[in-house]
Amino acid sequence: MLNKALPIFLVIIAILVYILLSFRYAIDKQNVSYILDKFVLALESEIKNEKIDALKMAIALSKNSALVDTLENEDEDLGYKILSGITQEIKNYTQKDIKVQILTHDYHIFARSWDDIYTGMPLEDFRSDLQYFSSHNTPRTSIETGRMLSIKTTVPVYRDKTLLGFVEIISFFDSITSFFKKIGVDLYVLMDDKYYDIAVFMQNNETVDRYIMANRNYNHNNIDLLRKIDFKELKVNRAITLDDDYVFCENIKNGNSESIGLFVFVLTKRYLEYFKEENDETSFFINFTKKALYDVVRDEQNDVRVKEFEDIKSLMTMKDEMPVNMQNEYIKLGYEKLNEYTKEELIELILEQKIIKKVDGKIK
Numbered sequence: 356m357l358n359k360a361l362p363i364f365l366v367i368i369a370i371l372v373y374i375l376l377s378f379r380y381a382i383d384k385q386n387v388s389y390i391l392d393k394f395v396l397a398l399e400s401e402i403k404n405e406k407i408d409a410l411k412m413a414i415a416l417s418k419n420s421a422l423v424d425t426l427e428n429e430d431e432d433l434g435y436k437i438l439s440g441i442t443q444e445i446k447n448y449t450q451k452d453i454k455v456q457i458l459t460h461d462y463h464i465f466a467r468s469w470d471d472i473y474t475g476m477p478l479e480d481f482r483s484d485l486q487y488f489s490s491h492n493t494p495r496t497s498i499e500t501g502r503m504l505s506i507k508t509t510v511p512v513y514r515d516k517t518l519l520g521f522v523e524i525i526s527f528f529d530s531i532t533s534f535f536k537k538i539g540v541d542l543y544v545l546m547d548d549k550y551y552d553i554a555v556f557m558q559n560n561e562t563v564d565r566y567i568m569a570n571r572n573y574n575h576n577n578i579d580l581l582r583k584i585d586f587k588e589l590k591v592n593r594a595i596t597l598d599d600d601y602v603f604c605e606n607i608k609n610g611n612s613e614s615i616g617l618f619v620f621v622l623t624k625r626y627l628e629y630f631k632e633e634n635d636e637t638s639f640f641i642n643f644t645k646k647a648l649y650d651v652v653r654d655e656q657n658d659v660r661v662k663e664f665e666d667i668k669s670l671m672t673m674k675d676e677m678p679v680n681m682q683n684e685y686i687k688l689g690y691e692k693l694n695e696y697t698k699e700e701l702i703e704l705i706l707e708q709k710i711i712k713k714v715d716g717k718i719k
Contacts, residue, residue: 387594391603394540394620398605401531402506406496409508409524413494416441416455417510417522426457426465426512426519431474434466442468457512458521465520481553484610485509488521497610500550503527503557504569504616528570539622541577544570544607546616566616577621590617599624 416422419441425434434457442453456467462479479485484499488511496508508524528544535542545566551558554567561568563581577600584602589595594603600621607616 413510413522413524417512435471438468454525460518502555504546532570541574541621543619
């Protein structure tokens with residue numbers, strides 16, 4: 356009797372072990388998914404802050420009368436002198452090295468803050484994102500390919516109603532990489548190698564699989580690890596374990612929502628426990644507070660300065676921030692935008708309610 360019961364007992368034990376292991380795997384998978392979500396939120400917040408800071412600076416420079424004069428008078432030498440002087444002062448007082456360039460209305464380099472070597476060089480062949488301005492007159496800030504992958508913030512420069520050119524701030528991923536490094540996470544910004552021909556300043560960069568390393572201050576110790584990755588598996592699962600590390604990824608999207616590469620996070624397993632806790636003290640890294648999370652959600656809903664300049668809700672939120680000397684332009688633009696909406700759509704905007712059935716017609 357005992358001999359007959361033993362196999363049944365062993366089967367039951369095996370089933371219980373399988374259930375426990377499956378449950379443990381599900382918990383681990385849930386933890387990994389939770390951590391990846393936090394990484395992505397932190398990344399989005401850091402990128403958003405970079406964009407907003409760059410946009411503020413670019414708008415201010417686009418209103419600098421001395422710079423506008425040099426652009427109108429086609430005085431590249433003076434433009435370089437003024438621009439490099441401004442950025443040097445910023446660096447002296449803030450220790451922040453800002454890369455600014457001014458483009459002509461036909462997308463040629465007019466002046467750059469860091470050198471005067473490429474004056475007159477056309478950029479249209481390298482910068483497909485500049486096509487945006489053939490049909491838009493509002494700023495744009497997004498991650499874009501080019502001679503280097505970077506966050507490019509471009510603001511049109513007008514004198515009266517004449518387009519003279521553009522102020523552009525180019526920021527790389529150094530501060531974002533440093534942010535993650537401080538909390539024990541290695542970040543790698545990988546550009547798809549299909550952009551190799553136009554990325555002329557990245558052609559000597561480190562490569563991994565079908566990707567070119569875009570950030571400059573990455574941890575070189577993980578290059579061999581990255582070369583072991585099955586990127587097809589990583590892109591499907593978004594998280595894998597390799598040796599003693601967790602590897603996570605998130606798509607890099609340009610301003611047209613096209614995938615142009617990957618953000619890859621590498622986290623050593625011994626650091627994983629820091630990010631598993633979900634209490635108020637440690638739920639989101641070490642210094643990433645609930646307020647920062649709130650800011651991310653708020654900015655997702657009200658991304659006025661980044662990509663929704665043409666949306667009427669965004670236009671309405673800008674009212675209190677509009678300088679006095681731009682009030683007339685703001686009112687005119689508001690009138691033009693509001694006039695494009697039906698009465699029912701305007702009611703929806705004001706009440707923030709979804710109107711299922713809309714009736715075409717003018718406001719009465």
